[in-house]
Amino acid sequence: MTQPLAFRRILAVLVKEFTQLRRDRLTYAMMLLMPVVQLLLFGYAINNDPRHLPTIVYVQDQSAMARSVLAALDNSTYFRIIRVAHSQSDVEASIRQGEALFAVTIPADFTRRVVRHDHAQVLVEADAADPTAVGGAASLLAALPRTALARDLVGGAAWLPAADPFEVIVHRRFNPENITAFNVVPGLLGVILSLTLVLMTALSVTRERERGTMESLLATPVRPIEVMAGKLSPYVGVGLVQTLVILGVADLMFGVPMPDTAASWSALGVGVVLFIIGSLALGFLFSTLAQTQLQAMQMSFFYIMPSVLLSGFAFPFQGMPVWARDVGQLLPVTHFLRIVRGTVLKGETFADLTASLAALAAFLVAITSLAMLRYRTTLD
Amino acid sequence: MSLAIDVRHLNKTFGAKAVVQDVAISVEAGRICGFLGPNGSGKTTTLRMLCGLLRPDSGEGTCLGFDILRETDQIKRRTGYMTQRFSLYEDLSIEENLLFIARVYGLEHGRRRVSGAIEQLGLGPRRRQLAGELSGGWKQRLALAGCTLHGPKLLLLDEPTAGVDPKARRDFWDQIHALAAEGLTVLVSTHYMDEAERCHDIAYIFQGRLIARGSAEALVRDSRLITFRAEGEGAYRMAADLSRAPGVLMASPFGQALHVSGTDRSALETAIAPFRRTGVVWSEIAPTLEDVFIRLMGREGEAG
Ligand SMILES: Nc1ncnc2c1ncn2[C@@H]1O[C@H](COP(=O)(O)OP(=O)(O)OP(=O)(O)O)[C@@H](O)[C@H]1O
Ligand SMILES: [Mg+2]
Numbered sequence: 001m002t003q004p005l006a007f008r009r010i011l012a013v014l015v016k017e018f019t020q021l022r023r024d025r026l027t028y029a030m031m032l033l034m035p036v037v038q039l040l041l042f043g044y045a046i047n048n049d050p051r052h053l054p055t056i057v058y059v060q061d062q063s064a065m066a067r068s069v070l071a072a073l074d075n076s077t078y079f080r081i082i083r084v085a086h087s088q089s090d091v092e093a094s095i096r097q098g099e100a101l102f103a104v105t106i107p108a109d110f111t112r113r114v115v116r117h118d119h120a121q122v123l124v125e126a127d128a129a130d131p132t133a134v135g136g137a138a139s140l141l142a143a144l145p146r147t148a149l150a151r152d153l154v155g156g157a158a159w160l161p162a163a164d165p166f167e168v169i170v171h172r173r174f175n176p177e178n179i180t181a182f183n184v185v186p187g188l189l190g191v192i193l194s195l196t197l198v199l200m201t202a203l204s205v206t207r208e209r210e211r212g213t214m215e216s217l218l219a220t221p222v223r224p225i226e227v228m229a230g231k232l233s234p235y236v237g238v239g240l241v242q243t244l245v246i247l248g249v250a251d252l253m254f255g256v257p258m259p260d261t262a263a264s265w266s267a268l269g270v271g272v273v274l275f276i277i278g279s280l281a282l283g284f285l286f287s288t289l290a291q292t293q294l295q296a297m298q299m300s301f302f303y304i305m306p307s308v309l310l311s312g313f314a315f316p317f318q319g320m321p322v323w324a325r326d327v328g329q330l331l332p333v334t335h336f337l338r339i340v341r342g343t344v345l346k347g348e349t350f351a352d353l354t355a356s357l358a359a360l361a362a363f364l365v366a367i368t369s370l371a372m373l374r375y376r377t378t379l380d
Numbered sequence: 381m382s383l384a385i386d387v388r389h390l391n392k393t394f395g396a397k398a399v400v401q402d403v404a405i406s407v408e409a410g411r412i413c414g415f416l417g418p419n420g421s422g423k424t425t426t427l428r429m430l431c432g433l434l435r436p437d438s439g440e441g442t443c444l445g446f447d448i449l450r451e452t453d454q455i456k457r458r459t460g461y462m463t464q465r466f467s468l469y470e471d472l473s474i475e476e477n478l479l480f481i482a483r484v485y486g487l488e489h490g491r492r493r494v495s496g497a498i499e500q501l502g503l504g505p506r507r508r509q510l511a512g513e514l515s516g517g518w519k520q521r522l523a524l525a526g527c528t529l530h531g532p533k534l535l536l537l538d539e540p541t542a543g544v545d546p547k548a549r550r551d552f553w554d555q556i557h558a559l560a561a562e563g564l565t566v567l568v569s570t571h572y573m574d575e576a577e578r579c580h581d582i583a584y585i586f587q588g589r590l591i592a593r594g595s596a597e598a599l600v601r602d603s604r605l606i607t608f609r610a611e612g613e614g615a616y617r618m619a620a621d622l623s624r625a626p627g628v629l630m631a632s633p634f635g636q637a638l639h640v641s642g643t644d645r646s647a648l649e650t651a652i653a654p655f656r657r658t659g660v661v662w663s664e665i666a667p668t669l670e671d672v673f674i675r676l677m678g679r680e681g682e683a684g
Contacts, residue, residue, distance in 0.1 A: 216467040216526075218433055220484045221456045377452075379433050 026290070030298045042309050049136050050319020051077045056100035058085040060108040065152050069106060069122060072148035078137040091125070095173060097352050098338060101127045101134060101318055110166070114149070120166035128172035129345045130183045133316030141168045174345040182257070185250040186340040187313040190333045192246060193239055194279050194307050200235050201283030202296035210292055215379065224375040232280045239276035256344065263349035271339035271353070274360040278332050281367040288374035307333040335359040384409040384534050384565035385430065387441030387448055392425055392434060399425050401588040407567055407581065412560050414579030415569040418677060422588040423569040424464055427536045430567070431461045444533050457485070460527030464538040466519045468526055470512025474503055477511050477522065478529060485530035497525045517544045524552065528559065535559065537568040541575065553578050573670045584673060586680050596669055605667040605675055606648055607641040612660035625651035630674055641671050
C-alpha cells in the first residue's frame with residue numbers, strides 16, 4: 001500500500017528548503033542579482049549587425065575623388081577609419097594583428113582611370129575570420145560605386161556611361177569561403193576549456209572544506225602554493241588532452257585548417273598552456289571565496305557567461321560597445337580566442353601575438369597572487 | 381622537567397562570542413593530559429589554536445618550544461592532530477590515505493612505514509578498502525594511525541574514542557600509554573570519566589575558562605565533596621525529593637542506587653536523616669570524578 005500524499009509532509013520539506021536557502025546568503029544574492037546583471041550586461045553589449053568596424057586606409061591617390069570615396073565609407077557608419085597607412089606592409093600588419101578588420105586601398109591611378117572609364121578599382125581587404133563581423137559591411141561595399149562619386153561627377157553626367165565609375169574588389173582574407181565553423185570551432189576550444197577547468201579546481205577545494213578534510217590537510221605542514229600546484233597539475237593534463245581532442249575533431253570533421261608552421265604551432269602551444277593554467281588558477285581563487293561547492297559552481301557560471309558573450313566568441317568583438325570591449329579585454333578567453341584564430345586561420349606567430357600572450361601571462365600571475373592572498377592556512 | 385605545551389592568556393572569540401578566555405595550559409613532556417569540559421566549552425577551539433589551525437586573538441606561549449603565533453609551521457611538522465570529526469579522505473583507501481600523509485610530511489621510507497602502520501592496526505587484508513566504508517570505530521583507529529605516522533612529539537586528540545566499543549577503547553588507551561612511555565606528550569579531550577582517570581593530569585574547561593587542574597585524585601580531594609550512597613528497594617526514586625533538601629548539591633540515581641553529595645557534612649546528614657528507613661542501606665563512599673565535574677559545573681554556573 002502506498003500512503004496518500006500528505007500535504008503536511010510536503011509543507012515540511014518546503015519550509016525546510018526555504019529556510020536553508022535563506023541561510024545561504026551568496027546563493028540567494030546570486031539568484032536575484034545574476035539574471036538582472038546579465039540581462040543588462042548582455043542586452044546592451046550584444047549586437048548582431050556590428051558597425052563602426054576598425055578600418056585602415058591606404059591612399060596613393062591624393063585627389064578629391066579619393067577623399068569622396070573615404071567620406072562615403074565613413075558616412076556609411078559601417079566603417080570607422082582608425083588611421084592612414086603609410087605602406088603596403090603597414091596595411092598587411094594591421095590586418096594580420098587584428099588592429100583593423102578592413103583595409104581600403106585607393107591606387108595612385110584611381111582618378112585618372114575613373115575619368116577615362118578605364119576600370120578604376122578600390123581594393124578592400126576584409127578579415128573574414130569571423131564572417132558575421134564583416135557580412136553587413138561587405139554588402140554595403142557593393143553599392144558604394146553608384147553613390148560615392150555622385151557629387152564629383154555632377155555636370156559631367158552627360159558623358160557618364162551606364163556603368164559604375166569604379167569597381168570595389170573585396171578580398172576576403174583568412175576564411176575566403178566564409179565558413180562559420182572556421183570561426184566557431186576554434187572559439188569553442190576556449191569556451192569548453194574554461195567551462196570545465198574553472199569548475200574542476202573550484203570544486204576540488206570547496207569539496208575539502210565541505211567534507212571536513214580541510215581540517216586534516218591544514219594540520220599538515222603543506223604550504224598554500226604547494227596545495228595549489230598539486231591541485232592544478234592533474235587538470236593541466238586534462239586540459240591538454242581536451243585541447244588535442246577538440247583540435248582533432250575540428251580538423252577531421254569540420255575541416256578547420258591547422259597552423260602550417262612550427263612557429264605557429266609553438267605560439268598556439270604556449271597560449272594553450274597559459275590559458276589552461278590561468279583558468280585553473282581562477283577556479284582555485286573561486287574556491288577560496290566560496291564556502292560550499294554550490295557557491296563555487298555559481299561563481300564559475302557567473303564567469304562563464306561573459307566569457308561566452310563578451311569574448312568575441314558568440315558575437316563579433318569589434319561590434320560591441322567600447323565598455324563591453326573593455327570588459328572583454330579583462331577576460332582570458334578573449335585573448336585566447338585571438339591566439340587560436342590567429343594561429344589557426346592566419347598562421348600568426350609569437351611576433352603577432354605578443355600582446356595576447358602577455359595578457360594571458362599577466363592574468364595568470366594576477367590570479368595566482370590573489371589566490372595566495374586569499375588562501376587561509378587556518379580555519380578562521 | 382621540560383614543558384611540551386606551555387601557553388597562557390589564550391583568547392578566541394567568534395563574532396561576539398568569547399569561546400576561549402584567558403586559558404593557560406602546561407603539560408610536561410611525556411605526560412598524558414586529559415582535557416575535559418561540557419559541550420561547547422571550547423575544547424576543540426583550544427586544541428586548534430595549539431596546532432596552528434586557528435589563530436588566537438591574543439595569548440602567548442610555546443608548543444614543543446615553538447611559538448604558537450609565529451612558528452606554526454614548525455609545530456605542525458611535529459604534532460599529530462586527530463580531529464573530532466573524521467577528516468581523512470573517504471574516497472581514498474586506507475593505504476592511500478596513509479601514503480598521502482607520509483608524502484605530505486615528506487617521510488623517508490613512506491611505503492614501509494605505511495605498511496607497518498597498517499599491520500599494527502590489523503588492517504592488512506583491508507588495506508584497499510575505502511576509508512568511507514569503514515565503521516565508526518575503525519575510522520577512529522585509522523585516524524589515530526594517520527596522526528601518529530610521522531612520528532610526532534605531541535599528540536592532540538579531540539574525542540578520539542567517541543562511539544568506540546569498550547575493547548577498542550581499551551586498546552586505544554594502551555597504545556596511547558605506550559606512546560607516552562616513549563616520550564610522546566598527549567593532550568586528549570574526552571567526555572568519558574574512565575578515560576579521564578587514565579590520564580596523568582586533567583584540565584577542566586567550562587564556558588571557555590579553565591576552572592580546574594590536577595591529577596584525578598587531587599581533583600577529588602580538593603573538591604571536599606562528601607558522597608553517600610543509598611542502596612535498596614526504591615532507593616533511586618528518592619532522587620527528586622533529596623535534591624531539593626538543603627545541604628544537598630546533587631542527588632543522582634546510579635542504576636538501583638542513589639548518590640547524594642554535598643560539601644557540608646552535618647547539613648548532608650540532616651538532609652538524609654528522614655530517608656534512613658528499613659530496606660535502604662546508607663554508606664559513605666569516595667566521590668567519583670564525575671561527581672566532582674558536575675559539582676564544578678554547577679558551582680561555576682551559579683557564579684557566572
Ligand atoms: N567557526 C565557528 N564559528 C562560530 N562559533 C564557533 C565556531 N567554532 C566553534 N564555535 C563555538 O565555540 C564554542 C566552543 O566550541 P568548541 O567546538 O570548541 O567546543 P567543544 O568543547 O569542543 O565542544 P564539544 O564537546 O561539543 O566538542 C561553541 O559555542 C561553538 O558554538
Ligand atoms: Mg569539540
